[in-house]
Amino acid sequence: MSLFAFLTEPFQYPFMLNAFIITVLIAVPMALLSCFLVLKGWSLMGDAVSHAVLPGIVIAYVLNLPLALGAFAAGMVCALATGFLKENSRVKEDTVMGVVFSGMFGLGIVLYAAVPTNLHLDHILFGDMLGVSARDIAETAFIAVTVTAFLGFKWRDLLAASFDGQHARAIGLPTRLMHYGLLAAISLGVVGGLKAVGSILAVALLVGRGAVAYLLARRFGQMLAVATGVAVFSSASGIYLSFLIDSAPAPTIVVIMTGLFIAAFVRTLVVQARTGARLA
Numbered sequence: 001m002s003l004f005a006f007l008t009e010p011f012q013y014p015f016m017l018n019a020f021i022i023t024v025l026i027a028v029p030m031a032l033l034s035c036f037l038v039l040k041g042w043s044l045m046g047d048a049v050s051h052a053v054l055p056g057i058v059i060a061y062v063l064n065l066p067l068a069l070g071a072f073a074a075g076m077v078c079a080l081a082t083g084f085l086k087e088n089s090r091v092k093e094d095t096v097m098g099v100v101f102s103g104m105f106g107l108g109i110v111l112y113a114a115v116p117t118n119l120h121l122d123h124i125l126f127g128d129m130l131g132v133s134a135r136d137i138a139e140t141a142f143i144a145v146t147v148t149a150f151l152g153f154k155w156r157d158l159l160a161a162s163f164d165g166q167h168a169r170a171i172g173l174p175t176r177l178m179h180y181g182l183l184a185a186i187s188l189g190v191v192g193g194l195k196a197v198g199s200i201l202a203v204a205l206l207v208g209r210g211a212v213a214y215l216l217a218r219r220f221g222q223m224l225a226v227a228t229g230v231a232v233f234s235s236a237s238g239i240y241l242s243f244l245i246d247s248a249p250a251p252t253i254v255v256i257m258t259g260l261f262i263a264a265f266v267r268t269l270v271v272q273a274r275t276g277a278r279l280a
Contacts, residue, residue, distance in 0.1 A: 010243040019129040019196075019249060022137050023235040026192045027205070029147035031231035032155075033189050034210030035223050036182060040162050044094055045079065045183075046206035048101035050190045050199045052078035054108025057124060057194075061117055068139060068191050075187030078104055083183075127198035127250045129239070136195045143192035147185050158182055159220060197250040205231070208257040215264040230260055 010016045037046050053071035060070025078100055085096045112119070120128075151158070161168040161178035168175050186206070193202040213227035238253030245252075 010240055015130050015132075016239070016243060018132050018137060019239050020236060022132050022140050023129055023196045023239060023249070023253070024232055025137070025140050025144045026189070026196050027209075027231035027235040028228055029144050029151065029185075029189050030193060030202075030205040031209040031213075031227040032148065032151045032224055033186055034206050034208070034231075035213060035220070035227050036151075036158065036162065036210075037186070037206055038210035038214050039220070043203075043207045044097045045082070046186060046190070047203040048082060048097040049075040049078055049186055050202040050206070051101040052104035052108075053187075053190060053194070053199050054124065055104055055111055056108075057119070058108060058111040058115055058117070061119060062115055068143075068194075071191045071194060072187050074104065074108075075190055076184065079183040079187060080180075123198065124194070125198045126201060126248070127194065127196050129196045129249050132195050140192050140195060143188050147188050147192070150181065150185055154178070154181070155220075155224065197253070201250050201254055204254040204257065208254070208261060209234070212257070212261050212264045215261075215268050230257070234260060 033046075037043050053074045056070035056072070056074025056077075057067050058070075059074075060067050063070075082093070082096050082100050085091065085100070086093045089096070091099075123131075157168070157173055158178055158181075160171075161173055161175040162182070168178075189206065190199065190202050193205055197205060209227040209231045210223070212230045213223040217223035217226045234257040235253055238256045239249045241247075241256070242249040242252040
């Protein structure tokens with residue numbers, strides 16, 4: 001086999017092409033959401049929603065409803081319950097999130113064990129991007145376009161509402177609507193990533209890209225662009241590398257993204273050291 005044939009072999013299989021398409025599709029909205037989560041300190045919210053979708057998926061299966069609908073509903077219940085408990089108790093937000101998402105995840109496991117189902121738990125938790133269908137790609141594309149359009153048109157308003165709510169209300173922005181709109185976008189993003197990376201690894205996509213961009217960018221608009229580039233690169237290269245080394249695609253994507261974060265962190269240390277040396 002020639003070197004060219006070896007390097008292009010992954011693109012000769014339809015299941016690999018589908019994996020590339022669905023993962024890159026969801027990479028963009030996940031990257032945009034990641035920037036908001038990192039700056040707002042909501043990383044645990046992404047973790048909470050990604051774990052909490054399991055009972056919604058099982059209930060939707062029992063009721064013969066679209067699994068994505070059940071996952072989205074469960075994600076919103078988790079987000080709304082977290083906000084309600086935080087506002088009406090002395091418990092801190094991170095503690096509330098831990099209680100809510102662990103409780104819902106536990107409920108999902110109990111329901112999964114109690115209900116006869118053809119669903120594979122591994123596919124729900126870790127994704128099945130190599131087994132996606134045209135319907136899965138179309139569903140993910142719809143979610144990706146919806147979330148990306150919302151964030152693309154409203155990112156300035158969301159930024160204002162997130163970091164200076166008093167000023168946002170003074171200029172007439174519906175801050176409460178913006179808050180729940182962002183929560184809905186997070187839930188949709190997790191639902192879109194279920195087929196590609198599953199509920200467990202979705203949190204890595206919701207945090208890692210924004211963390212890398214935060215280290216490299218100085219302005220929020222630049223941060224969005226860097227996060228998107230990191231998302232597309234890590235997704236495409238992770239799938240490609242997983243084929244060459246015969247590993248699972250989703251964890252490989254996460255490993256590459258973690259490597260990019262380490263590289264960005266080292267670069268930041270080097271820049272700080274050089275700047276300090278000049279100042280000295």
